Amino acid sequence: MYVILRSVFKHALKSTGVKILLILSLLFIYAFQFILVLLDPHERLEASDMSTYFNGMGLAGFAMLLTAVVTSDLISGDLSGNSFVLYFSRAIRTVDYAIGKMGGALLVVGILCFAAPVLLAIVAIATQSGPDYGYSATVLGRTVAAGILATLFFVPYGTMLSSFTKRKSYAAVGTFMSFFVLTIIGNVFAEFDRSWRVISPAESLSDAFDWIYGQELPSYIDGGALAVFLALFMIVPTLILYLRLRMQAVGK
DSSP: OHHHHHHHHHHHHHOHHHHHHHHHHHIIIIIHHHHHHHHSOOSSOOHHHHHHHHHSHHHHHHHHHHHHHHHTTTTHHHHHTTTHHHHHTSSOOHHHHHHHHHHHHHHHHHIIIIIHHHHHHHHHHHTOOSSOHHHHHHHHHHHHHHHHHHHHHHHHHHHHHHTTOSOHHHHHHHHHHHHHHHHHHHHHHHTTOGGGGGGSHHHHHHHHHHHHTTOOOOTTOOHHHHHHHHHHHHHHHHHHHHHHHHHHHTTO
């Protein structure tokens, strides 16, 4: 499991496309925020500020694109190269293979969605002028939770789609475009009832960040429906992926 995870992580970081995406996303999303934190006097780390950093559509857009690129060949590459014979000729369980593959992708996506915002929060705490470190530590904990959610949110879906094709390009385009299809569907139905916006991945994730940071949710958002969608968006693709891998492992 560790060998697979390490291999996926190293392979992704050697990809020119992944490196370009990471550099551009870190520059566009976080560079200005780090400069602002360092130069602008602040008494403590504010939850509202961190919520604003997370809720920018830039983070969701770059996270979706990065996930599409990173997960595109996780399974499709093994399908096209018949590598399953090599993997499952040894004592490797399906769950080990799945965790190794998804774990490597999560580490890469986590650079953008977890490591960068947590580092930003730590820098803000280290440079604050006020004594209220208890509150700042609470916001740091919320940032850790938000970073974990942002990292976990897209990867299962992208990995699942990668298991349905042998073509890396199909998996990448299908993953990225399907995110926007859900957004379009949510916007269409929102013309009749705005609560349908919950099925838009970017907007539901943004609302979840507001909830984590203690911000008020829009009146048309039902907290229960939001939680159900977030859970299903991660759990259902994971289960489908597991079943697909089980079928491949037994040669079906």
